[in-house]
Amino acid sequence: MKKKLLTVAIGSAVALTIAGCNSSSNSTDTDTNKLLPKDATIAFAGVKAPVTDAEKRAILASDATITTGSDSMPLDLEYNVFARSGDTFDHAVFGQLVDKQGNPLSKEDGSPSIANSNEFTSLLPRGERLFSVSQFESRPGAMFLMELNQNTENGELSVKDAWQIDQSGVNGGWVHCAGSVTPWSTHLASEEYEPNARSLVTGADAAADRYAAGFLDYFNGDESQWNPYQVGWNIEVDVQADSGAAPTATSKKHYAMGRLAFELSYVMPDEKTVYMTDDGTNVGLYMFVADKAGDLSAGTLYAMKWNQTASTGVGAADLDWIDLGHATSAELSDYIEGANQLAFTDIFATADANEDNSCPDGFTSINAGGNGQECLQVKPGMEKAASRMETRRYAAMMGATTELRKEEGITFDPTRSKLYLAMSEVARGFESFKKNGADSSSYDLGGPNHIQLEGFNRCGAVYQLDVASDATIGSSYVAKNMSALVAGVPATDSYGDGVQNPIVANSADYADNNKCHIDGISNPDNVTYMSGWDILIIGEDTGSGHQNDVIWAYDFGTQALTRIQTTPYGSETTSPYWYPNINGWGYLTSVVQHPYGESDSDKDTGNGENRAYTGYVGPFPAKAE
Template sequence: MKSRLVQAMMIAAAAAAVTGCGSDDDDDNNNIPATREISFAGVAAPATDAEKRAIFASTATVEDKTYGGEYRTFLRSGEVQDGKQFGQLIDKAGTVLKAEDGSVRISDSNEFTSILPVGKKLFSVSQFEDRPGAMFLMELNQDDNGVLSVKSLEQIDQSGVDGGWVHCAGSVTPWTTHLASEEYEPDASVQITGADAAENGYSAPMLDYYADISEWNPYYYGWNIEIAVDEAADVTSTKHYAMGRLAYELSYVMPDQKTVYMTDDGTNVGLYMFVADNAGDLTAGTTYAAVWKQTSAAGAGEAKLEWVSLGHATNAAMKDYVHGTNGKPKVKFADIFDAVEPESNVCPVGYTSINAGGNGQECLKVKAGMETVASRFETRRYAAMMGATTEFRKEEGVTFDSKRNKLYIAMSSVERGMEDFKKNGSAKNSYDIGGPNHIRLDSYNKCGTVYELDLFSVPSMGSQYVATTMKGLVSGRPVSEQDPQVAGFEDNNSCHIDGIANPDNVTYMSGYDKLIIGEDTGSGHQNDVIWAYDFEDKSLTRIQTTPYGAETTSPYWYPNINGWAYLTSVVQHPYGESDSDKDTGAGEARAYTGYIGPFPAVKQ
């Protein structure tokens, strides 16, 4: 194991030059410019009932030509293609699950969908944020005008990786594989058996995956899953135990093909970085957790970042502990930690006090010889024990700006552990007691913030992309007397209608130089929005709106797919997060998987 001492990463030297992924000398790129100007016309905030039921997408001007203007759908949940219903849930044996009324169980939690050029074919892996999780492989057609459509659909068998769990956001690796997440990992300290999971309303639906609930293992879930597709449409799925186990929102591989940023969704969570041993191979490497060294408490706050090493691990070694193979035990929480209750908020000698993952104060001691297992199976808890910051709230998407060499991370709401012994401005110790209280902001912002992080090369860590600072870039605007709501939008919009509300996933439009911000908001905005942020004038343009109660999941930018560029966009669970009374039952609640575009391509 490498040293677990906190490594100060305050880098004074100038950033090393870094390059984006892709090759400029590729024949297909010869006539494609590296940059283009784009101007979005924008769409209005939905005001009428009809507008609030629809999807609107902005037109865009590129080189005096107009593109976009409509949302193009691949498939909607429940839609039949090749005899399969998109979004159908299956058990371990591949049998379609049924609802109590005998109908097929269809998920309306469509999530990230990728576009994967493989040989002369074009594929998309589409994942569903459900329990059990579901994934589908689409082969796509692309016409001469760049318009995409579904050619075929297959359901991906996930039994080889113990099934899937709450597939939230995802990304595409530089080597063209689909990198999926598993969010809100089950708490192995309490959900030890299938019977324990059955008592938990969130985990219980997963038990339908098994023929026998005794198969349940909470450590099966909470990992990154890499999906590789070959030209014959054969799929290989790999759970990456070497990276760690979290409530993964998203993992994003940087252009060096080694550094991966991993965001952790929930209350009192952390920020993580994985550095692989070898480029293009996520099966072995070192995981790090961030330490927030606050330099300003104003607004969204500002900090220098340090990184704690959580040590090195491999998929192969950790997989043995998941399954109890090669002489290793099928590990349980009690095999990893001794845990006792604090007395008067103090842990006994020999135990470390932490506050991580919404569990409040815990007193833990790693059992002898189980340090590596703890670092991967209980990554957040172990990171807290090593001195990392576990006080972020609703940490969401992440993307890389190749022009400025910056990382952007969405924090859906800036509150609770990010305050100083407060909750929404009122005294509360639940989120800071027992922890280091690294983040101590003067105020909270329930409308959220997108943060920017400066990146530097740190050869000692084997990475060209180590984040060293973190500060707010753009924040939501809570409605107040000082910043009142626009007339006509006072109801159901607690965040200003012309600002972001609970940013969820973000993507950088390389070549066009815009930051795309998607929302996942309930009371912030009645209708969730995708925004384009302009770095020059710091303006926001509304480029897509969604129906009542929907969430904009996983906008993702593809700069060049056979000469065209695309912004994928998924509209999750319409009428599901709010305004369920507006659902007429005529199919409006089916989710949408699709894209905005096509646009003229730019070099990757």
């Protein structure tokens, strides 16, 4: 297998050859005679972990082989780039942050404020045209609409033009982390790490907060525009494109779905049930069931309760779902953006804990969202507002579990009726009154301590959740349990779990720079199921765990992990997402965020290497369903 190197000097799409595959037309009606048969299989050759400086600066991508019956054909795969932060198109500069009026923002030195925090990018067919919405994990947030060309001979994609998406109609964007594509082909974006409305009350509070301050640039520093409850929501983006006309994108925040530190929300095949992951410390897992298929503006919200069935490894549990009530976005809009905007103190009464750590009569003790113990009481008539505007706190008060740590991406496998959920770390709230094995009350004091694992795993894990019908909830996709599918393995006992890994790689370089085993996952971030091929894709967001972040392919048939992409120093692999068939071709989108930004900043030469990449691995020939 030849080695694939994509360096900063290339910076554009690289040619792809698929030996022995027929090309497909560019029509939205795929010619089924040109699709691979259902029994075709794929095997990734894999790439080795980067060792040399050149490899650690590159994007490495794996080849693959497709087998149909007794015939095999090679797939020469590359990482293909749509755009890098700072690239200029006719109608936009990719990654440029803007204010509410659409004017470009600048840094203190006068240079353009260009974000290197590219995140999820979607592929959205519209008739004979193909679009992508790409979002940035920045403050203020940014989104771009790209129109793509699709080569009819080999499936290659390239950018025709790009436009900045106006977010003034949704009060601006905030930290757009991962996302998904709905079954009705809209882009479902997230707003992560919602500001704490209890402490960041005023614009002055926000201006003094290192994390929140950048958002005020959207309002040109006008602190009176600050409202913590206007951010922290799901945003649905719909692209409209008539033949030959300039495209438009409309955005809508879905208040009925609740307010959290959204990593992403994933809509199930019924077009009603939505799983929502909550990133951070002492967080939970949530499910929304819409009233109508394809309409996320009204429905009932549920929060997960962990009933532990195993305390070893990364644990296991049966799941209950706590009903947080029904709401519509229209009911909440006046509280959030209208004349009757609410503050935290309008929703809750608060009290200090007693000396024995109990709460005064009438107050509920919780430990949620990294805030430690809180004693709260919902004010009369504020239950609906609390359930949506302070979803995590309210869920904890209602008995749900808020002890998860760094909960990331989620995807669905219809073959097994399972969800797969990435947990970047299995620590802190997962333990019982400990932090990485050492005594600590930070994560359990005041809460129910539902999760009580015997150890911890800072390399993280991917969990599997069986789903089934639930007549009471009114969904055919209710998660019933949760257990490990694959877990990371600490490379040495010095990483803190006291267990020496017997198969640690021999290379001293691996040992020095990778605290999680080089041939296993480290801090899994986002996941996607390659429908048709029965492969789970696992992306990483790791610092010291792996020096170079990896995208893995987990083969359910062999139960083997194969490294299929690596990224440059200090990068994060964000939001791999699988598109099985767009006009006869499949695509695995992949974003390489903030090179040299999370670690190894000393390796940055200053020649543009730190510009983020948005692109894809592929194309893959599509399969018959």
